Structures are given as C-alpha cells and as structure tokens.
Amino acid sequence: MEILPVALVFFLATIVSTTQGYEPVLTHHIHLLKPKTGGARGSVPGLSCLSWRLAVETNNIINWKKVPAECEGYVGHYMLGHQYRKDSKVVTNEAWLHAKSLNLTKDGKNVWVFDIDETTLSNLPYYAVNGFGTELYNATSFNEWVLKGIAPALPESLKLYKKLLTLGVKVVFLTGRGEDQRNVTSTNLKNVGYHTWEKLILKGSAYTGKTSYVYKSAERTKLVKRGFRIIGNAGDQWSDILGTNVGNRTFKLPDPIYYIS
Ligand SMILES: *[C@@H]1O[C@H](CO)[C@@H](O)[C@H](O)[C@H]1NC(C)=O
Ligand SMILES: *[C@@H]1O[C@H](CO)[C@@H](O)[C@H](O)[C@H]1NC(C)=O
Numbered sequence: 001m002e003i004l005p006v007a008l009v010f011f012l013a014t015i016v017s018t019t020q021g022y023e024p025v026l027t028h029h030i031h032l033l034k035p036k037t038g039g040a041r042g043s044v045p046g047l048s049c050l051s052w053r054l055a056v057e058t059n060n061i062i063n064w065k066k067v068p069a070e071c072e073g074y075v076g077h078y079m080l081g082h083q084y085r086k087d088s089k090v091v092t093n094e095a096w097l098h099a100k101s102l103n104l105t106k107d108g109k110n111v112w113v114f115d116i117d118e119t120t121l122s123n124l125p126y127y128a129v130n131g132f133g134t135e136l137y138n139a140t141s142f143n144e145w146v147l148k149g150i151a152p153a154l155p156e157s158l159k160l161y162k163k164l165l166t167l168g169v170k171v172v173f174l175t176g177r178g179e180d181q182r183n184v185t186s187t188n189l190k191n192v193g194y195h196t197w198e199k200l201i202l203k204g205s206a207y208t209g210k211t212s213y214v215y216k217s218a219e220r221t222k223l224v225k226r227g228f229r230i231i232g233n234a235g236d237q238w239s240d241i242l243g244t245n246v247g248n249r250t251f252k253l254p255d256p257i258y259y260i261s
C-alpha cells in the first residue's frame with residue numbers, strides 16, 4: 001500500500017484552498033506518487049535529475065522534448081512537494097522588491113508582463129496524470145484540459161499580481177494560447193483571482209508557425225510603441241524573457257516539465 005506523502009497532502013491543501021469548487025477534479029486526478037525521500041532528492045543511476053533540472057532552468061539544455069523517463073519521480077516530487085513553491089516564492093519576492101524600489105510615475109503607463117501557463121495559471125493537475133513531462137506533448141489532450149477552464153493559480157504569482165496592482169502597475173498577460181482560447185482563459189483567470197488586466201494578448205493567426213520568442217518580442221515591442229513602460233516581465237520559459245523589449249527586469253519561474261522556444 002502506498003502512503004500519501006506529506007508533501008502531496010500539503011500541495012493538495014494549498015491548491016484546494018485557492019480553487020474552491022474544484023476539489024473533486026483535483027483530488028481524483030493527481031495520482032499518488034511512490035514516496036521516496038519526500039524532498040525531491042531521489043537519485044537515478046547514471047543521471048543526476050537535480051543536475052538535469054539545474055541545466056534546464058539555466059537554459060543550458062535547450063530544445064528538449066521531454067523529461068528523461070528516469071526523472072519522472074524526481075520531477076513529480078519536486079512539483080508536488082515544497083520545493084517548487086519555495087523556488088517560486090524566491091522569484092516573486094525578488095520581483096516585488098524590484099517593483100517596490102522603482103519611483104513610478106503615476107501616468108498609467110507602467111505595465112508588468114506576465115506569461116500565463118506555469119506562470120500565473122498552473123497546469124499541474126494535467127501534468128500530474130500525464131507523466132510530469134516524460135510523455136511527448138499531446139496538443140489534443142492538453143487543449144481538452146485548457147478548455148475545462150479550471151487551472152488553479154500559482155499562489156505566489158497571484159500574491160505578486162495583487163501587490164503590483166496596489167502600486168498602480170497595470171498587468172498585461174502575454175500568452176502562447178491561441179485567440180480561440182480567449183474566453184476560457186479570461187474566465188479561468190477571473191475565477192482564480194486575477195480580476196483585472198490592461199491587456200490579454202493571445203497568439204493570433206499572424207504568428208502561426210512563429211516561435212514564442214518571435215511572437216512575444218513583437219508583442220512587447222508593440223506595447224512599448226504605444227507608450228507603455230515594461231517595468232517587469234515574468235515567465236516560466238526563457239522565450240518569455242529573452243528577445244526585444246524584455247522589460248526593466250525579467251523573472252524566470254521554475255518549469256522542469258516542458259520547453260518552448
Ligand atoms: C520620482 O519621480 C518624480 C517624477 O518623475 C521626481 O520628481 C522625483 O524627484 C523622483 N523621486 C525620487 C526619490 O527619485
Ligand atoms: C492524445 O490525446 C488524445 C485525447 O486524449 C488521445 O486520444 C490520443 O491517443 C493521444 N495521442 C497520443 C499520441 O498519445
């Protein structure tokens with residue numbers, strides 16, 4: 001019999017507390033991980049999953065298609081345990097210190113760019129039942145999940161979002177989700193606490209076949225041409241924070257599950 005790891009209970013409690021009404025979906029969909037060390041410290045012969053994750057987060061390993069099969073348990077423990085939350089908190093805390101330190105002119109032109117998937121909304125309930133990134137991306141099943149509109153908020157990002165609003169900073173969501181998912185995305189964002197924004201930019205047909213790096217750079221440039229100042233920019237992919245007009249500072253949230261160029 002498998003024992004429910006403490007970390008998973010903690011994760012579920014956190015997620016359930018931020019997504020009232022969705023408990024049945026989440027509790028039934030997240031499978032029980034085999035407890036190892038409970039702290040994302042499991043080792044795999046011949047491969048250090050921690051070294052792999054570090055190389056991925058620092059953009060040294062690029063263009064990868066899936067998490068090494070041997071690291072499924074490791075990544076699962078990392079995501080569902082305390083470490084993912086703690087790593088995210090360090091990032092959003094630095095982001096807040098940066099925003100707070102700026103002498104912002106009160107002309108309504110200061111914006112913060114947030115990516116959506118794995119930055120403001122979490123698809124962990126989907127990835128937890130689809131191998132934590134060890135399976136090739138399946139657009140059909142992923143879009144089915146997105147269309148449910150029940151992705152929970154990343155708690156630390158939501159806190160940062162709320163604090164930025166108190167500074168009078170406007171929020172721009174810039175996402176690789178397509179225009180056809182505008183309604184579900186907007187409803188999902190509002191349901192989990194992101195009540196307001198200046199713009200919700202989705203990937204239009206003009207960018208079909210273009211990388212996220214190209215699309216996001218072009219959209220940020222449009223913002224700047226319209227007179228907005230991007231004071232900060234947060235995303236889970238390097239393609240969210242590299243390119244042109246990236247903003248005064250960029251913040252990389254953890255994501256060891258997938259890579260988008
Ligand atoms: C903040 O900005 C305003 C207007 O741009 C300027 O007048 C003021 O001196 C600045 N204050 C500090 C502490 O830099
Ligand atoms: C992708 O997901 C769809 C919908 O769940 C499923 O029918 C299909 O078999 C999956 N494709 C692969 C290659 O696993």
Ligand SMILES: *[C@@H]1O[C@H](CO)[C@@H](O)[C@H](O)[C@H]1NC(C)=O
Nearest residue numbers: 148149182183184185187188
């Ligand atoms: C948008 O989504 C909401 C909630 O799911 C739904 O009630 C509404 O009919 C949708 N609107 C459009 C235009 O699809």
Ligand SMILES: *[C@@H]1O[C@H](CO)[C@@H](O)[C@H](O)[C@H]1NC(C)=O
Nearest residue numbers: 102103229230231247248249
């Ligand atoms: C923010 O970035 C803009 C554009 O690069 C630059 O002009 C401005 O001085 C920067 N502001 C701060 C506070 O670093």
Ligand SMILES: [Mg+2]
Nearest residue numbers: 115117118236
């Ligand atoms: Mg993302």
